[in-house]
Amino acid sequence: xxxxxxxxxxxxxxxxxxxxxxxxxxxxxxxxxxxxxxxxxxxxxxxxxxxxxxxxxxxxxxxxxxxxxxxxxxxxxxxxxxxxxxxxxxxxxxxxxxxxxxxxxxxxxxxxxxxxxxxxxxxxxxxxxxxxxxxxxxxxxxxxxxxxxxxxxxxxxxxxxxxxxxxxxxxxxxxxxxxxxxxxxxxxxxxxxxxxxxxxxxxxxxxxxxxxxxxxxxxxxxxx
Amino acid sequence: xxxxxxxxxxxxxxxxxxxxxxxxxxxxxxxxxxxxxxxxxxxxxxxxxxxxxxxxxxxxxxxxxxxxxxxxxxxxxxxxxxxxxxxxxxxxxxxxxxxxxxxxxxxxxxxxxxxxxxxxxxxxxxxxxxxxxxxxxxxxxxxxxxxxxxxxxxxxxxxxxxxxxxxxxxxxxxxxxxxxxxxxxxxxxxxxxxxxxxxxxxxxxxxxxxxxxxxxxxxxxxxxxxxxxxxxxxxxxxxxxxxxxxxxxxxxxxxxxxxxxxxxxxxxxxxxxxxxxxxxxxxxxxxxxxxxxxxxxxxxxxxxxxxxxxxxxxxxxxxxxxxxxxxxxxxxxxxxxxxxxxxxxxxxxxxxxxxxxxxxxxxxxxxxxxxxxxxxxxxxxxxxxxxxxxxxxxxxxxxxxxxxxxxxxxxxxxxxxxxxxxxxxxxxxxxxxxxxxxxxxxxxxxxxxxxxxxxxxxxxxxxxxxxxxxxxxxxxxxxxxxxxxxxxxxxxxxxxxxxxxxxxxxxxxxxxxxxxxxxxxxxxxxxxxxx
Numbered sequence: 001x002x003x004x005x006x007x008x009x010x011x012x013x014x015x016x017x018x019x020x021x022x023x024x025x026x027x028x029x030x031x032x033x034x035x036x037x038x039x040x041x042x043x044x045x046x047x048x049x050x051x052x053x054x055x056x057x058x059x060x061x062x063x064x065x066x067x068x069x070x071x072x073x074x075x076x077x078x079x080x081x082x083x084x085x086x087x088x089x090x091x092x093x094x095x096x097x098x099x100x101x102x103x104x105x106x107x108x109x110x111x112x113x114x115x116x117x118x119x120x121x122x123x124x125x126x127x128x129x130x131x132x133x134x135x136x137x138x139x140x141x142x143x144x145x146x147x148x149x150x151x152x153x154x155x156x157x158x159x160x161x162x163x164x165x166x167x168x169x170x171x172x173x174x175x176x177x178x179x180x181x182x183x184x185x186x187x188x189x190x191x192x193x194x195x196x197x198x199x200x201x202x203x204x205x206x207x208x209x210x211x212x213x214x215x216x217x218x219x220x221x222x223x224x
Numbered sequence: 225x226x227x228x229x230x231x232x233x234x235x236x237x238x239x240x241x242x243x244x245x246x247x248x249x250x251x252x253x254x255x256x257x258x259x260x261x262x263x264x265x266x267x268x269x270x271x272x273x274x275x276x277x278x279x280x281x282x283x284x285x286x287x288x289x290x291x292x293x294x295x296x297x298x299x300x301x302x303x304x305x306x307x308x309x310x311x312x313x314x315x316x317x318x319x320x321x322x323x324x325x326x327x328x329x330x331x332x333x334x335x336x337x338x339x340x341x342x343x344x345x346x347x348x349x350x351x352x353x354x355x356x357x358x359x360x361x362x363x364x365x366x367x368x369x370x371x372x373x374x375x376x377x378x379x380x381x382x383x384x385x386x387x388x389x390x391x392x393x394x395x396x397x398x399x400x401x402x403x404x405x406x407x408x409x410x411x412x413x414x415x416x417x418x419x420x421x422x423x424x425x426x427x428x429x430x431x432x433x434x435x436x437x438x439x440x441x442x443x444x445x446x447x448x449x450x451x452x453x454x455x456x457x458x459x460x461x462x463x464x465x466x467x468x469x470x471x472x473x474x475x476x477x478x479x480x481x482x483x484x485x486x487x488x489x490x491x492x493x494x495x496x497x498x499x500x501x502x503x504x505x506x507x508x509x510x511x512x513x514x515x516x517x518x519x520x521x522x523x524x525x526x527x528x529x530x531x532x533x534x535x536x537x538x539x540x541x542x543x544x545x546x547x548x549x550x551x552x553x554x555x556x557x558x559x560x561x562x563x564x565x566x567x568x569x570x571x572x573x574x575x576x577x578x579x580x581x582x583x584x585x586x587x588x589x590x591x592x593x594x595x596x597x598x599x600x601x602x603x604x605x606x607x608x609x610x611x612x613x614x615x616x617x618x619x620x621x622x623x624x625x626x627x628x629x630x631x632x633x634x635x636x637x638x639x640x641x642x643x644x645x646x647x648x649x650x651x652x653x654x655x656x657x658x659x660x661x662x663x664x665x666x667x668x669x670x671x672x673x674x675x676x677x678x679x680x681x682x683x684x685x686x687x688x689x690x691x692x693x694x695x696x697x698x699x700x701x702x703x704x705x706x707x708x709x710x711x712x713x714x715x716x717x718x719x720x721x722x723x724x725x726x727x728x729x730x731x732x733x734x735x736x737x738x739x740x741x742x743x744x745x746x747x748x749x750x751x752x753x754x755x
Contacts, residue, residue, distance in 0.1 A: 021551050027752040034460065034482050034749070038349035039515040041555045042635060043440050046349060066638055068551060087452045090407060122634070142409060146435065147630055150444065169448050173407030176445070180409060181416035189363040189397040201370040202394060205377075206386045217378030218254050220427045223366065 036079035045151035081152035097136030236573030317492035322350025324679025325498035327703030335711035344462035355439025356558035361396035380687025423692030469720035474675035493714035511554025521746035522681035534683035535659030543586035545653025547608035
């Protein structure tokens with residue numbers, strides 16, 4: 001027997017099984033989702049949601065696809081939040097402190113309220129990664145923000161109007177392109193391929209009868 | 225949190241853990257694999273397939289659910305819309321906003337084409353975003369594109385189109401370099417060496433990763449680049465019918481606003497279908513690891529205008545979908561969990577296979593364990609086997625899980641399961657569309673001119689089974705390729721008079737074949753209401 005709970009979708013009451021996620025509960029109630037539903041597995045950030053349990057003062061945030069319903073849950077989804085996304089040419093910018101100042105100066109208006117961290121659906125230390133961004137420590141900002149799904153909940157709670165996910169996105173690209181160590185063996189291999197080092201080998205494989213390729217495949221030596 | 229009913233089996237798994245870590249199970253022989261697949265892999269279950277009665281692949285078998293969509297009515301009649309009322313007029317129209325669509329958009333933009341991306345959800349709502357484990361490229365000194373070729377060709381049962389596979393493996397290192405140049409953060413050692421692991425069926429460690437957010441890291445970076453370039457992206461807008469010109473060349477699409485249902489015409493010199501996979505078709509009733517919009521739209525759109533399919537009868541069931549708790553039923557448990565050392569263990573704590581067989585073999589082996597061998601664990605919603613994640617911490621040291629597979633740790637922690645200390649329950653989940661539209665090496669459909677296809681909607685790159693990490697690779701290599709070639713073709717193309725005559729032709733073919741159906745396609749989104 002399923003246990004049922006009362007939930008309130010945008011204020012309207014529905015009775016749903018208690019083992020459903022908020023997303024599944026909306027569908028159970030009859031919603032055909034278009035907005036507010038993407039990967040359904042916690043990676044895409046489409047289903048940012050705000051809720052309050054009746055009688056509780058605290059406003060909570062979550063991803064609808066990753067959170068079970070509770071009795072007396074008041075749910076409002078936040079399928080879109082107007083983040084500020086500055087455009088830039090990744091080839092022309094440099095990983096200096098000035099670039100944040102130029103593109104996202106509002107991060108220096110952070111009042112340290114920590115509402116972003118408290119609201120993060122991924123449990124990240126958002127205020128900390130913004131602090132790293134302020135100081136131009138993009139490698140640290142990248143690492144601290146890595147699991148961000150860009151749902152935008154942090155920004156919806158920010159009194160300084162910071163678009164945290166976009167700041168982190170910029171930091172990660174700066175880190176990935178300019179600060180992370182260069183990969184020698186990758187550059188060598190790309191050059192070898194361009195120089196035609198493997199052309200003959202590949203062409204030989206292309207021309208081999210299937211039986212010979214089966215032999216090759218079944219007797220491969222496999223790296224330990 | 226596991227309740228009482230799992231206790232006994234859990235105890236057996238824990239008791240055997242040290243021994244199981246040391247134990248190196250043999251890999252199956254070619255014959256053993258063939259027999260296992262024939263008996264247990266869903267692709268071999270004849271009763272689940274229908275023969276297509278109309279269209280370019282008439283006489284071939286596809287899953288029932290796909291056959292229904294391929295033979296269905298259009299969502300519109302040709303008379304529903306005026307093709308003179310052109311809302312968007314571009315060089316290259318890209319349908320789909322995942323990894324392939326974004327890569328194509330960037331390259332077409334590079335080539336100077338006027339590009340439009342339409343996507344029925346948001347840009348990045350795609351299977352790319354959910355790819356966890358990694359991306360293959362033979363860039364280590366002990367590896368080569370030739371070895372990569374043999375691994376993939378054998379893993380795909382010798383069915384891949386060789387020229388497509390050769391391009392995939394030869395362009396792989398450059399794809400990694402391109403992504404790095406855009407700022408994608410691959411896992412590296414302090415000296416810049418890529419941290420690479422095995423995937424099922426690889427003979428060299430060539431799986432590059434960004435923790436277990438590999439696809440998400442790639443997708444968000446590509447999306448950011450598309451936005452930086454100011455490439456127009458029209459979201460929440462699906463393509464519901466392709467438009468040909470009077471010469472039979474692809475020349476645009478009828479678009480539908482997903483919220484207002486308004487219809488619009490996009491005219492283009494070339495079209496790229498980058499619509500992704502089909503997990504939400506739930507073939508054979510399987511759960512899926514795919515995103516919400518994975519409904520084989522591109523196959524349907526292409527098929528109706530005469531684009532040929534290849535291997536549309538073969539699907540990939542990822543061996544390790546989450547089987548418990550019920551809230552994440554079918555969600556992907558990345559193969560990287562096994563790359564890092566976790567083994568598959570049955571109800572009695574016995575390792576029943578080598579953890580790094582190819583996906584089709586691993587899935588069939590798990591199904592055998594849970595069916596005929598009766599060695600599955602009862603979850604309440606079906607049977608499952610254990611994936612013994614605590615092995616990873618024992619092998620790699622404490623902290624390995626948090627560092628290398630944080631998304632997995634988070635997903636299970638939401639339901640009170642600490643994968644560092646407790647194993648997880650898994651069962652195959654519908655994961656990937658091996659087949660799709662047939663293309664030439666330039667990315668163009670073999671039968672419809674100026675129609676390019678990229679990403680999961682393509683068939684033939686991987687043959688009849690795909691190796692882990694070759695799909696993220698394929699969307700980049702063939703996405704870029706399609707973008708470059710679609711732009712080049714567009715620069716030489718003059719579009720003739722637009723027509724939707726193919727809808728009538730297809731209707732007549734259906735009628736002549738005596739097919740009675742109320743179904744309309746493409747499906748666009750699954751319907752989970754009141755379920």
